[in-house]
Amino acid sequence: MKISHLGLLAGLLFAGIVHAADAPAPTKLNTTADHSKFKELQREFGSGSEVTKACLTCHTEAALQIHRTKHWTWELLNPATQQRLGKKNVINNYCLSAGTNLGSCATCHVGYGWTDASFDFKSQENVDCLICHDTSGNYKKLPNGGLPPVKDTESPPGSGKIVKAIDLAKIAQKVGKTSRDTCGACHFFGGGGDGVKHGEMDSSLASPDKEVDVHMDATGLDFTCSTCHKAPAHDVAGSRYVPTGKDTEGAHIRGKVDNSNPATCQSCHGQAPHKAGAQPAKLNQHADKVACQTCHIPQFARGGVATKMNWDWSTAGKLSPEGKPLLNKDAKGHVIYDSRKGDFVVAENVTPEYAWFNGEVTYTLLGDKVDKADGITLINALGGSAADGRSLIWPMKVMRGTQPYDPVNKTLVMPHLSGNDDTAYWTNFNWEKAIATGMKAANAPFSGQVDFLKTEMYWPITHMVAPKEKAVGCNECHTRGGRLDKIEGIYIPGRDAHQLLDLIGWLAAGGTLAGVMLHALVRIVRRKN
Amino acid sequence: MERIYIFTRFERFWHWAQALLIIAMLVTGFEIHGTYKLFGFEKAGQVHIYAAWTLITLWVFAIFWHFTTGEWRQYLPSFKKIDLVIRHYAWGIFQGEPHPFKVTRARKHNPLQAFAYLGVKILINPLIWISGLAYLYYNELEAAGVALNLGTIALLHTAGAFMMLCFLIAHVYLITTGHTVTAHLKAMISGWEEGDAEHGKQAS
Numbered sequence: 001m002k003i004s005h006l007g008l009l010a011g012l013l014f015a016g017i018v019h020a021a022d023a024p025a026p027t028k029l030n031t032t033a034d035h036s037k038f039k040e041l042q043r044e045f046g047s048g049s050e051v052t053k054a055c056l057t058c059h060t061e062a063a064l065q066i067h068r069t070k071h072w073t074w075e076l077l078n079p080a081t082q083q084r085l086g087k088k089n090v091i092n093n094y095c096l097s098a099g100t101n102l103g104s105c106a107t108c109h110v111g112y113g114w115t116d117a118s119f120d121f122k123s124q125e126n127v128d129c130l131i132c133h134d135t136s137g138n139y140k141k142l143p144n145g146g147l148p149p150v151k152d153t154e155s156p157p158g159s160g161k162i163v164k165a166i167d168l169a170k171i172a173q174k175v176g177k178t179s180r181d182t183c184g185a186c187h188f189f190g191g192g193g194d195g196v197k198h199g200e201m202d203s204s205l206a207s208p209d210k211e212v213d214v215h216m217d218a219t220g221l222d223f224t225c226s227t228c229h230k231a232p233a234h235d236v237a238g239s240r241y242v243p244t245g246k247d248t249e250g251a252h253i254r255g256k257v258d259n260s261n262p263a264t265c266q267s268c269h270g271q272a273p274h275k276a277g278a279q280p281a282k283l284n285q286h287a288d289k290v291a292c293q294t295c296h297i298p299q300f301a302r303g304g305v306a307t308k309m310n311w312d313w314s315t316a317g318k319l320s321p322e323g324k325p326l327l328n329k330d331a332k333g334h335v336i337y338d339s340r341k342g343d344f345v346v347a348e349n350v351t352p353e354y355a356w357f358n359g360e361v362t363y364t365l366l367g368d369k370v371d372k373a374d375g376i377t378l379i380n381a382l383g384g385s386a387a388d389g390r391s392l393i394w395p396m397k398v399m400r401g402t403q404p405y406d407p408v409n410k411t412l413v414m415p416h417l418s419g420n421d422d423t424a425y426w427t428n429f430n431w432e433k434a435i436a437t438g439m440k441a442a443n444a445p446f447s448g449q450v451d452f453l454k455t456e457m458y459w460p461i462t463h464m465v466a467p468k469e470k471a472v473g474c475n476e477c478h479t480r481g482g483r484l485d486k487i488e489g490i491y492i493p494g495r496d497a498h499q500l501l502d503l504i505g506w507l508a509a510g511g512t513l514a515g516v517m518l519h520a521l522v523r524i525v526r527r528k529n
Numbered sequence: 530m531e532r533i534y535i536f537t538r539f540e541r542f543w544h545w546a547q548a549l550l551i552i553a554m555l556v557t558g559f560e561i562h563g564t565y566k567l568f569g570f571e572k573a574g575q576v577h578i579y580a581a582w583t584l585i586t587l588w589v590f591a592i593f594w595h596f597t598t599g600e601w602r603q604y605l606p607s608f609k610k611i612d613l614v615i616r617h618y619a620w621g622i623f624q625g626e627p628h629p630f631k632v633t634r635a636r637k638h639n640p641l642q643a644f645a646y647l648g649v650k651i652l653i654n655p656l657i658w659i660s661g662l663a664y665l666y667y668n669e670l671e672a673a674g675v676a677l678n679l680g681t682i683a684l685l686h687t688a689g690a691f692m693m694l695c696f697l698i699a700h701v702y703l704i705t706t707g708h709t710v711t712a713h714l715k716a717m718i719s720g721w722e723e724g725d726a727e728h729g730k731q732a733s
Contacts, residue, residue, distance in 0.1 A: 285668040494560075494561060494570045501688060505688070516698060520702065
């Protein structure tokens with residue numbers, strides 16, 4: 001009996017093995033097209049544009065869709081202020097401006113070869129598909145207008161550093177949907193390094209845990225950027241130039257036409273998301289004044305990557321006794337002084353500052369009057385107040401800087417920083433020459449004089465949403481000296497009090513107490529029996 | 530020595546429950562106001578709101594009790610002998626004189642006391658309740674088209690709290706002014722007011 005049982009078991013096992021061997025190759029369920037099977041991609045590619053041309057043979061409208069977006073134009077007309085914004089135009093207090101530095105900056109352009117004004121924005125083959133659709137992680141662009149290295153290349157030229165060639169065919173055969181990695185390749189590294197610019201977007205979001213971001217939690221909800229930042233016709237929703245200050249719409253519903261921003265918290269969670277806890281209604285009611293982010297992002301730069309908080313360009317240019325540029329680091333290895341750039345302050349786990357914000361942003365652009373005597377120049381002034389009915393209290397990263405300006409013409413300046421020429425600041429350390437070149441390219445006047453002024457730039461914080469248990473508690477705002485200490489125009493219980501009433505009240509209570517104590521004292525003194 | 534049963538069981542329960550709730554709400558309320566830190570705003574707020582609803586419930590029963598028993602008449606203002614009562618607290622009490630007001634079942638508060646309690650019931654309590662409910666529901670009120678300034682609501686609510694605090698201090702002290710220091714306290718515990726033997730003699 002035993003033997004026959006064993007025989008049966010062996011037979012079953014054998015049948016199982018045979019069955020597995022007979023099974024067809026697993027079908028890919030996340031796409032209908034396996035690009036490695038496409039004849040058009042089974043060849044060698046000598047440039048990025050050649051890949052794009054192959055893409056366009058099937059995706060005939062893709063490049064034209066891209067041409068309409070600010071990922072391509074780096075330009076945007078703010079309909080409210082009529083300001084012409086976009087990376088092409090704005091000045092910030094990080095690397096100051098794109099301008100003549102496009103060769104480097106355009107490493108993050110969704111195109112090939114944008115180094116100066118001669119770039120053809122009408123060209124379809126100049127569109128870079130791979131920068132967003134690579135899934136291999138091997139795609140690279142060089143600081144020469146963003147061309148991929150198809151052969152081993154010295155970059156930057158003369159540096160002696162060789163960038164290995166990449167195989168564009170392999171990459172093209174593996175294209176797919178965008179991912180945290182592809183978006184992050186640029187957006188995590190804005191400002192010239194990991195986490196430098198935003199504070200709540202850095203490489204820790206490539207594969208974050210729940211503590212860092214509940215939505216992108218790689219072993220949980222695993223959102224990609226496009227889960228929220230939907231991109232119909234390649235036009236990615238969500239903007240820091242024209243953001244949504246207060247979303248008053250409900251959650252988006254399939255089939256219902258809804259043109260409101262799909263990247264807001266409310267577009268999924270609706271207007272009354274708090275269901276549990278002691279006072280869900282009270283929490284929901286806070287949403288009339290307080291942005292979701294204010295409570296749900298207690299700190300930014302929480303993933304172990306520091307963000308820049310202050311950048312002082314005025315100290316740039318110090319050289320060693322041998323005339324060599326300096327690079328000083330703090331104990332944790334963060335650069336805190338770079339001769340090319342000046343002094344930095346970096347920080348992790350930063351508690352945001354808070355401000356009323358209605359979504360209106362007004363930039364100080366090239367040509368706008370600025371003056372050191374006016375105090376701090378706002379790179380992007382925020383609209384909003386307690387009274388306008390369109391504002392919420394938002395968490396902000398406030399980037400503070402000291403940057404060059406023209407004290408005669410009283411304008412910000414666009415210096416020529418990178419390049420292998422004799423005016424680029426990063427190789428020559430001469431502000432006058434660098435600014436003259438940059439301003440000439442921008443067709444802007446420059447007096448030849450350079451001074452430095454203090455600036456602030458505001459970054460509404462919206463990523464790195466913490467688990468609900470880690471949300472900012474009541475006590476952190478409803479107190480004197482709390483998070484919202486500087487917010488004006490509203491009465492916050494625990495923070496605010498009517499001083500005169502308090503004085504009268506305590507005098508009355510104290511007076512009553514003193515009165516009864518005096519009365520008692522007389523009774524004791526005069527006590528009979 | 531005469532003994533009068535002046536505080537029924539419900540009345541005593543109501544009194545002590547109310548005392549506890551009011552003290553809890555003063556402690557938590559002034560923390561919410563930002564006067565000090567004890568439990569933290571969140572806890573203080575929760576306790577304050579739970580205590581408020583408990584007290585409102587208690588008051589619904591108390592109002593029902595007052596009207597069904599006719600006890601509300603205890604608070605009808607009267608000036609009879611009020612001058613003597615004032616003179617007693619300002620002078621006579623120091624001389625060891627007996628209280629000029631004789632407690633009866635029908636009139637258990639002296640005229641000054643009745644005025645004080647009436648003030649609490651028609652001035653301080655409504656001020657606190659109305660401003661407190663407006664504080665809790667100002668979002669709903671705003672949605673209903675009654676836009677109130679939260680700062681004003683808080684101002685009125687805090688003013689009411691200060692009045693209640695003053696009342697509490699005076700009330701607690703005046704408990705000690707019976708014919709013995711603890712006579713009034715005992716009455717509110719047992720329900721029985723023990724008459725002042727000496728006072729009884731004089732009155733007779």
